Amino acid sequence: MSLWLGKEPLVLASQSKARQMLLAKAGIAFESDPADIDERAIQASSGRSAPGEIAGLLAREKAFSISNRRPTRYVIGADQTLALGSHILNKPEGRAQAADQLRALAGHRHELHAAIAVARDGKVLFEHVSIARMTMRPLRDAEIENYLNEAGDAVTSSVGAYQLEGLGVHLFERIEGDHFTILGLPLLPLFAFLRSEHLLGI
Numbered sequence: 406m407s408l409w410l411g412k413e414p415l416v417l418a419s420q421s422k423a424r425q426m427l428l429a430k431a432g433i434a435f436e437s438d439p440a441d442i443d444e445r446a447i448q449a450s451s452g453r454s455a456p457g458e459i460a461g462l463l464a465r466e467k468a469f470s471i472s473n474r475r476p477t478r479y480v481i482g483a484d485q486t487l488a489l490g491s492h493i494l495n496k497p498e499g500r501a502q503a504a505d506q507l508r509a510l511a512g513h514r515h516e517l518h519a520a521i522a523v524a525r526d527g528k529v530l531f532e533h534v535s536i537a538r539m540t541m542r543p544l545r546d547a548e549i550e551n552y553l554n555e556a557g558d559a560v561t562s563s564v565g566a567y568q569l570e571g572l573g574v575h576l577f578e579r580i581e582g583d584h585f586t587i588l589g590l591p592l593l594p595l596f597a598f599l600r601s602e603h604l605l606g607i
């Protein structure tokens with residue numbers, strides 16, 4: 406018996422290499438079909454400020470946008486929002502912004518709100534938001550520069566300018582939350598839902 410029992414592969418509405426890797430390593434047959442939505446415009450027009458609500462809204466919008474053009478397919482949308490107190494940070498656009506973000510995060514605890522939504526034929530069947538709490542070490546400017554020299558452009562593909570499973574581990578003194586939430590795809594609640602839909606063989 407294979408692991409994925411769906412008639413057709415899952416559709417992951419994401420260009421995120423981390424999310425694709427997590428599904429692939431979990432043995433799930435899927436196709437990537439990134440949602441081309443304007444996340445910042447949707448966030449701005451939503452009037453929402455709570456990080457979990459923003460992440461949930463964007464995950465739903467991504468799942469909807471792909472589900473409406475992939476009839477009968479189970480589509481996963483995901484989004485991750487970083488909250489430092491009441492400030493919300495998005496993926497840094499380049500090295501300078503990554504350095505600024507790390508200077509702001511260093512010595513403080515921030516939250517990662519990771520949302521998923523599963524849609525089918527334009528209807529949301531499941532949604533969930535998980536939170537991880539990340540305590541970053543105090544960092545001298547020289548440490549930040551050294552980290553950025555070593556980590557390179559990869560820092561712009563993550564909302565906090567780090568890949569925890571890589572060099573990002575050096576930035577932290579405490580982590581509360583599961584690995585999948587931190588990488589942006591809470592697999593445990595997602596798989597519990599898919600199992601309830603008899604789509605998983607384990």
Ligand SMILES: Nc1nc2c(ncn2[C@@H]2O[C@H](COP(=O)(O)OP(=O)(O)OP(=O)(O)O)[C@@H](O)[C@H]2O)c(=O)[nH]1
Pocket residue numbers: 418419420421422423424439440483484485486496562563564565567568569570573587588589590
């Ligand atoms: N590899 C890795 N990726 C991380 C980590 N923390 C956050 N991310 C990634 O940061 C990105 C958060 O930005 P999002 O806007 O949610 O997603 P995206 O990368 O734009 O991709 P879409 O799903 O297509 O919107 C996701 O790709 C997460 O996988 C981490 O510790 N390691």
